[in-house]
Amino acid sequence: xxxxxxxxxxxxxxxxxxxxxxxxxxxxxxxxxxxxxxxxxxxxxxxxxxxxxxxxxxxxxxxxxxxxxxxxxxxxxxxxxxxxxxxxxxxxxxxxxxxxxxxxxxxxxxxxxxxxxxxxxxxxxxxxxxxxxxxxxxxxxxxxxxxxxxxxxxxxxxxxxxxxxxxxxxxxxxxxxxxxxxxxxxxxxxxxxxxxxxxxxxxxxxxxxxxxxxxxxxxxxxxxxxxxxxxxxxxxxxxxxxxxxxxxxxxxxxxxxxxxxxxxxxxxxxxxxxxxxxxxxxxxxxxxxxxxxxxxxxxxxxxxxxxxxxxxxxxxxxxxxxxxxxxxxxxxxxxxxxxxxxxxxxxxxxxxxxxxxxxxxxxxxxxxxxxxxxxxxxxxxxxxxxxxxxxxxxxxxxxxxxxxxxxxxxxxxxxxxxxxxxxxxxxxxxxxxxxxxxxxxxxxxxxxxxxxxxxxxxxxxxxxxxxxxxxxxxxxxxxxxxxxxxxxxxxxxxxxxxxxxxxxxxxxxxxxxxxxxxxxxx
Numbered sequence: 001x002x003x004x005x006x007x008x009x010x011x012x013x014x015x016x017x018x019x020x021x022x023x024x025x026x027x028x029x030x031x032x033x034x035x036x037x038x039x040x041x042x043x044x045x046x047x048x049x050x051x052x053x054x055x056x057x058x059x060x061x062x063x064x065x066x067x068x069x070x071x072x073x074x075x076x077x078x079x080x081x082x083x084x085x086x087x088x089x090x091x092x093x094x095x096x097x098x099x100x101x102x103x104x105x106x107x108x109x110x111x112x113x114x115x116x117x118x119x120x121x122x123x124x125x126x127x128x129x130x131x132x133x134x135x136x137x138x139x140x141x142x143x144x145x146x147x148x149x150x151x152x153x154x155x156x157x158x159x160x161x162x163x164x165x166x167x168x169x170x171x172x173x174x175x176x177x178x179x180x181x182x183x184x185x186x187x188x189x190x191x192x193x194x195x196x197x198x199x200x201x202x203x204x205x206x207x208x209x210x211x212x213x214x215x216x217x218x219x220x221x222x223x224x225x226x227x228x229x230x231x232x233x234x235x236x237x238x239x240x241x242x243x244x245x246x247x248x249x250x251x252x253x254x255x256x257x258x259x260x261x262x263x264x265x266x267x268x269x270x271x272x273x274x275x276x277x278x279x280x281x282x283x284x285x286x287x288x289x290x291x292x293x294x295x296x297x298x299x300x301x302x303x304x305x306x307x308x309x310x311x312x313x314x315x316x317x318x319x320x321x322x323x324x325x326x327x328x329x330x331x332x333x334x335x336x337x338x339x340x341x342x343x344x345x346x347x348x349x350x351x352x353x354x355x356x357x358x359x360x361x362x363x364x365x366x367x368x369x370x371x372x373x374x375x376x377x378x379x380x381x382x383x384x385x386x387x388x389x390x391x392x393x394x395x396x397x398x399x400x401x402x403x404x405x406x407x408x409x410x411x412x413x414x415x416x417x418x419x420x421x422x423x424x425x426x427x428x429x430x431x432x433x434x435x436x437x438x439x440x441x442x443x444x445x446x447x448x449x450x451x452x453x454x455x456x457x458x459x460x461x462x463x464x465x466x467x468x469x470x471x472x473x474x475x476x477x478x479x480x481x482x483x484x485x486x487x488x489x490x491x492x493x494x495x496x497x498x499x500x501x502x503x504x505x506x507x508x509x510x511x512x513x514x515x516x517x518x519x520x521x522x
Contacts, residue, residue: 094395094407098205103379104148105176106124110123113125139419156390165392168198170198195243213321220283225258225295255300266316270314273315278320347393353376356470359376362448413428
C-alpha cells in the first residue's frame with residue numbers, strides 16, 4: 001500500500017508541475033504532506049478515476065457527484081406563527097460584539113522581502129528580494145498574496161484592549177497560507193500563540209471561538225468522529241479544549257473535544273451555537289467516505305434550536321465557512337433548519353471569504369420573503385491584496401423580549417499605505433452599515449431591499465464593491481462580476497439557480513459560480 005501511495009504521489013507531483021499549479025518544490029512538499037490522508041480517504045470511498053479527476057481538475061476532466069441525499073428530521077412541534085421584526089424602543093440596551101476572523105499569522109513574515117514572488121504565499125523567508133522598481137513587504141503588511149506578521153496582530157489587540165465590548169466572536173483560520181509544509185506542531189504553535197495573545201489583551205471579555213479550515217494539517221482535513229487513532233482530529237480538538245476552557249463550560253468542552261462544535265447559554269434569553277463548518281466543505285476530502293450529516297451536527301443543531309424555541313430563547317450561530325459555499329446537500333438541509341427556526345435564530349455570523357459581504361435566506365415556499373441573514377465579516381489578514389480589518393456588531397441588548405438581532409455594524413481597517421510610513425499605525429473607522437446604505441434597520445427585509453437597490457443604483461453598488469474589499473480596490477465591478485456578486489448575496493444555499501433566476505439573462509448560473517472560486521478557496 002505504501003509503495004502504491006508513493007507512486008501516486010510521484011504522478012501527482014508531476015501533474016502539479018505540468019499544470020503550473022505551483023513551483024516544483026512546493027508541488028513536491030504539498031503532495032508529500034497530503035498523500036496519506038487523501039489516498040486513505042479515496043481508498044475508503046467509492047470514487048472512480050474519472051470522478052477523482054473531475055473533483056480536482058473540474059468538469060472538463062470528469063463528472064463527480066457521489067454525495068447521497070439525506071435529510072435532517074424535525075420534531076412534530078409545528079412552526080410558530082411568524083412575527084415581523086420590530087426595532088427596539090429608543091434607549092433600549094445595546095450589546096457590542098467584537099468579531100474577529102481569518103487572522104492568518106505568518107511566523108516567517110519578513111519586511112522587505114518580495115511581495116510578488118512565484119510561491120503561493122510571499123513576503124516571507126524564501127520569497128527573496130523584490131526587483132529594484134518594486135517596494136518590499138511593509139513593516140505592518142503588504143497589498144499582495146501575503147499574510148500578517150505577529151506584531152501587526154498584537155498591535156490590533158492592543159488597540160482593542162481599550163475599547164468596550166460585551167462579547168467576542170472569533171471564527172478561526174489562525175495559521176498562514178503556507179499549506180504545503182505545515183506540521184501539527186506548527187498548527188498547535190499558532191493556536192497557542194494567538195489564543196494566549198487574545199487572552200492577554202481581551203481576557204476580561206468572554207471570547208467564543210469557531211474552528212476554521214486552516215487550523216488543521218493537511219488544510220481542510222477534518223475527519224468525522226468515526227475516524228479514530230492518529231488520523232483523527234483528536235490532536236487538534238484536545239488542544240483547543242485545553243486552551244479555550246477558560247471561556248467555555250464543561251458541557252461545551254465535551255462536544256468541542258468530540259467534533260469541534262458546541263453551544264453556550266450567553267445570558268438569559270440568548271444561546272450561542274458554534275458550528276464546525278468544515279463538515280460542510282467541498283475541500284474536506286474525508287467526506288468522500290461518508291458525507292451524511294457528519295458528526296450528526298445538523299441533527300444536534302435541530303435539537304438545540306427546538307429546546308431554545310420551547311424555552312423562548314433566541315440563538316446566535318457562528319461558524320467559519322458561509323452556508324452558501326457548502327456542499328449542496330448540507331447547505332440545503334441547513335437552509336431548511338433556518339426556515340423552520342426563523343423565529344428563534346436571531347443572527348448568523350461567518351468569515352472565511354476575507355471580504356465584506358452577506359447572504360440572505362428566503363422562505364422555501366416562494367423564495368421571495370427574506371427570513372434571515374448570514375453576515376460575513378472581512379478578514380484581519382491582507383490575503384489577497386486587502387487592508388487588515390475587523391468588525392463590531394451592535395446587537396439588540398439584554399432585556400425582556402429582546403430580539404437579540406443585529407441592529408447595525410461598523411468596520412475598521414488598518415490602511416497599509418499610511419501604516420507602513422509610520423512606527424505607530426492607526427486602526428481607523430471605515431464605514432457603518434445603516435448610515436452608508438441609507439437603511440433604517442439591518443433586518444432581513446432591509447438587506448434584501450438593499451440587494452434590489454444595488455441592481456437599480458450602480459453608484460451604490462460600486463460603493464459596496466469598494467467596501468467589500470475593505471477600502472482597497474481600483475477595479476470597478478461590471479457585467480458578469482456584478483451579476484456574480486449580487487447573486488452571491490442571495491445565495492444562502494448552494495447550487496440553486498432559482499435564487500438568481502432574474503439575473504441570468506446575460507450570465508449563466510455556471511459562469512456565476514466560476515467567479516465565486518476565490519471565495520471558496522480562502
